[in-house]
Amino acid sequence: xxxxxxxxxxxxxxxxxxxxxxxxxxxxxxxxxxxxxxxxxxxxxxxxxxxxxxxxxxxxxxxxxxxxxxxxxxxxxxxxxxxxxxxxxxxxxxxxxxxxxxxxxxxxxxxxxxxxxxxxxxxxxxxxxxxxxxxxxxxxxxxxxxxxxxxxxxxxxxxxxxxxxxxxxxxxxxxxxxxxxxxxxxxxxxxxxxxxxxxxxxxxxxxxxxxxxxxxxxxxxxxxxxxxxxxxxxxxxxxxxxxxxxxxxxxxxxxxxxxxxxxxxxxxxxxxxxxxxxxxxxxxxxxxxxxxxxxxxxxxxxxxxxxxxxxxxxxxxxxxxxxxxxxxxxxxxxxxxxxxxxxxxxxxxxxxxxxxxxxxxxxxxxxxxxxxxxxxxxxxxxxxx
Amino acid sequence: xxxxxxxxxxxxxxxxxxxxxxxxxxxxxxxxxxxxxxxxxxxxxxxxxxxxxxxxxxxxxxxxxxxxxxxxxxxxxxxxxxxxxxxxxxxxxxxxxxxxxxxxxxxxxxxxxxxxxxxxxxxxxxxxxxxxxxxxxxxxxxxxxxxxxxxxxxxxxxxxxxxxxxxxxxxxxxxxxxxxxxxxxxxxxxxxxxxxxxxxxxxxxxxxxxxxxxxxxxxxxxxxxxxxxxxxxxxxxxxxxxxxxxxxxxxxxxxxxxxxxxxxxxxxxxxxxxxxxxxxxxxxxxxxxxxxxxxxxxxxxxxxxxxxxxxxxxxxxxxxxxxxxxxxxxxxxxxxxxxxxxxxxxxxxxxxxxxxxxxxxxxxxxxxxxxxxxxxxxxxxxxxx
Numbered sequence: 013x014x015x016x017x018x019x020x021x022x023x024x025x026x027x028x029x030x031x032x033x034x035x036x037x038x039x040x041x042x043x044x045x046x047x048x049x050x051x052x053x054x055x056x057x058x059x060x061x062x063x064x065x066x067x068x069x070x071x072x073x074x075x076x077x078x079x080x081x082x083x084x085x086x087x088x089x090x091x092x093x094x095x096x097x098x099x100x101x102x103x104x105x106x107x108x109x110x111x112x113x114x115x116x117x118x119x120x121x122x123x124x125x126x127x128x129x130x131x132x133x134x135x136x137x138x139x140x141x142x143x144x145x146x147x148x149x150x151x152x153x154x155x156x157x158x159x160x161x162x163x164x165x166x167x168x169x170x171x172x173x174x175x176x177x178x179x180x181x182x183x184x185x186x187x188x189x190x191x192x193x194x195x196x197x198x199x200x201x202x203x204x205x206x207x208x209x210x211x212x213x214x215x216x217x218x219x220x221x222x223x224x225x226x227x228x229x230x231x232x233x234x235x236x237x238x239x240x241x242x243x244x245x246x247x248x249x250x251x252x253x254x255x256x257x258x259x260x261x262x263x264x265x266x267x268x269x270x271x272x273x274x275x276x277x278x279x280x281x282x283x284x285x286x287x288x289x290x291x292x293x294x295x296x297x298x299x300x301x302x303x304x305x306x307x308x309x310x311x312x313x314x315x316x317x318x319x320x321x322x323x324x325x326x327x328x329x330x331x332x333x334x335x336x337x338x339x340x341x342x343x344x345x346x347x348x349x350x351x352x353x354x355x356x357x358x359x360x361x362x363x364x365x366x367x368x369x370x371x372x373x374x375x376x377x378x379x380x381x382x383x384x385x386x387x388x389x390x391x392x393x394x395x396x397x
Numbered sequence: 398x399x400x401x402x403x404x405x406x407x408x409x410x411x412x413x414x415x416x417x418x419x420x421x422x423x424x425x426x427x428x429x430x431x432x433x434x435x436x437x438x439x440x441x442x443x444x445x446x447x448x449x450x451x452x453x454x455x456x457x458x459x460x461x462x463x464x465x466x467x468x469x470x471x472x473x474x475x476x477x478x479x480x481x482x483x484x485x486x487x488x489x490x491x492x493x494x495x496x497x498x499x500x501x502x503x504x505x506x507x508x509x510x511x512x513x514x515x516x517x518x519x520x521x522x523x524x525x526x527x528x529x530x531x532x533x534x535x536x537x538x539x540x541x542x543x544x545x546x547x548x549x550x551x552x553x554x555x556x557x558x559x560x561x562x563x564x565x566x567x568x569x570x571x572x573x574x575x576x577x578x579x580x581x582x583x584x585x586x587x588x589x590x591x592x593x594x595x596x597x598x599x600x601x602x603x604x605x606x607x608x609x610x611x612x613x614x615x616x617x618x619x620x621x622x623x624x625x626x627x628x629x630x631x632x633x634x635x636x637x638x639x640x641x642x643x644x645x646x647x648x649x650x651x652x653x654x655x656x657x658x659x660x661x662x663x664x665x666x667x668x669x670x671x672x673x674x675x676x677x678x679x680x681x682x683x684x685x686x687x688x689x690x691x692x693x694x695x696x697x698x699x700x701x702x703x704x705x706x707x708x709x710x711x712x713x714x715x716x717x718x719x720x721x722x723x724x725x726x727x728x729x730x731x732x733x734x735x736x737x738x739x740x741x742x743x744x745x746x747x748x749x750x751x752x753x754x755x756x757x758x759x760x761x762x763x764x765x766x767x768x769x770x771x772x773x774x775x776x777x778x779x780x781x782x
Contacts, residue, residue: 074530098498101496115512116482128504
């Protein structure tokens with residue numbers, strides 16, 4: 013590397029990075045001397061070091077990504093890949109709130125979030141591989157967990173710090189954070205049971221996702237325990253399927269008088285079918301949703317929902333991933349012998365007018381389980397599984 | 398650099414990047430030979446080159462970011478900084494839809510989006526500087542344009558490819574894309590004027606933002622042209638201010654019978670005040686919003702709004718920024734003498750039950766201006782300004 017003898021004023025060389033050679037040229041020393049000075053290694057006098065560092069700062073020099081990577085410095089970025097259509101970011105309340113929660117914690121730590129949309133699980137794994145090879149991210153958040161998810165063994169092998177969103181189970185040796193959907197399901201069923209419903213329907217989303225399966229099982233189990241007849245109607249994610257599923261439920265001879273929907277948008281689609289059939293909410297039919305949002309709060313009547321977990325979910329996930337990254341940097345990565353660690357976010361139920369005509373407007377009232385602390389909306393439980 | 402003599406099987410060295418030396422060790426050649434081979438330079442036989450490249454691929458080697466940067470290769474990432482609370486990502490319909498539109502176009506081109514939340518304009522400029530110095534992004538999207546925005550001269554000086562979201566004007570020598578808010582305002586005022594309103598109020602958001610000022614001016618101007626009395630009530634962004642502003646409007650002796658809100662959430666907050674006052678929509682008071690969303694479509698009555706521009710805005714912005722990046726790479730960056738180029742997205746008005754009791758439910762009906770092509774929801778107009 014030859015030291016340039018030209019002084020390079022700030023702002024010139026549009027878009028070009030300041031190099032060690034540029035600093036050497038300005039300081040009138042060799043590139044080797046600059047390298048020793050900025051890396052804090054012996055071989056230059058204190059006076060020369062101070063002068064070189066001052067020039068480097070004035071020229072806004074930054075070490076190259078490769079140099080930072082060699083030094084093991086964090087790149088202050090976490091990654092998230094979505095193998096879903098981009099439009100879910102704009103239409104699904106969950107993703108907007110989850111990303112907001114992530115960013116809230118990341119921004120306090122000067123981290124940014126790198127997001128990529130891909131069209132397959134293979135492309136997602138390939139992205140993880142490239143991000144690791146190019147040192148683009150310090151760690152990744154893995155969303156939309158499935159059973160036998162091929163991303164889990166791929167990430168275990170890569171050794172890229174990762175946090176799985178979902179569980180319990182199915183996250184291999186990787187740490188995970190999940191909303192306790194079995195618990196959420198019991199809150200919903202118990203509330204509707206207490207309101208006197210002896211038959212409850214569940215309009216269920218895409219069963220490829222683990223959390224949908226968890227809800228399916230917990231729903232049937234809890235209904236059976238309470239002597240309630242469970243009816244599961246598959247709809248896939250999306251509003252069209254939810255509308256059709258609702259129409260099918262209403263057409264049954266033994267049509268249930270309470271329906272739980274997997275998302276806020278699905279609940280709205282179902283409600284339109286209910287209203288077209290001339291039925292009143294909650295007098296003729298009670299409606300509840302697993303996802304709370306501005307839609308459920310502003311609807312009239314407001315819709316009983318599992319409390320605003322998505323933003324808190326994002327916060328907890330970001331904080332946990334930053335811990336995982338720090339542990340990895342300090343060589344405290346979990347070995348294959350450590351049981352994988354999982355943290356559950358405990359949900360609350362916000363009861364509103366769509367199931368209880370006496371509930372206060374949009375605020376509703378809260379139903380915790382016996383496990384939750386009084387007054388705290390979300391409680392994090394740590395466990396091994 | 399000394400070639401390691403150890404073979405390094407795939408998947409070992411958790412998280413460590415494969416280097417030229419690793420490949421050299423496996424191939425039994427010098428690092429220099431590997432460098433010639435993988436960079437397609439002469440000096441090795443075709444057979445050796447083929448063998449080295451095969452080993453590099455098998456070991457999943459990737460050139461270091463510094464090497465890629467020196468070669469001018471794109472890092473396939475665009476950046477966006479938000480100097481706003483993270484929660485706007487979860488609560489403002491505009492941001493979710495805008496990011497979805499960006500991602501839709503970026504994903505087709507294998508790009509990712511790097512987002513960072515900061516707490517000041519200075520921190521935003523500092524982030525641009527660091528992203529450029531570290532070659533983190535190929536270009537940036539600049540949102541929330543203000544008058545005399547300090548980010549504009551900073552980006553001009555840095556020479557980082559950038560696209561400004563907002564205008565017309567105030568974007569210096571940088572290219573910009575904006576929704577024609579003056580045009581949107583005329584669509585709203587004209588529609589309410591045709592419905593017979595002789596006094597129209599505007600509940601206005603944070604006037605620090607350029608698009609709010611554009612709306613303010615166009616509103617007063619168009620009302621005056623049509624002989625309508627304009628009333629502007631400042632609310633700041635956010636729902637609390639919008640509720641208070643609405644209450645103040647209703648308390649006036651000459652209370653207007655039509656109110657336009659700057660966002661969907663502000664409209665909802667205003668509607669709650671209107672309903673509490675026992676007024677009917679649209680019989681007693683007409684309500685319209687600049688932002689369309691699931692909230693405006695699912696409300697009863699559905700709310701007349703400027704059509705879903707945010708997702709299209711994101712798409713147009715991503716496509717335009719990728720052009721700007723390519724131009725910059727090809728040395729076709731705009732010189733100081735080229736007039737800055739601006740593209741306007743023309744809005745449409747979706748008329749619904751909150752202003753016209755005969756409008757079909759959520760779909761409403763469209764009002765274009767004479768300038769728009771029939772049947773196309775969004776038309777992009779190119780201009781110099």
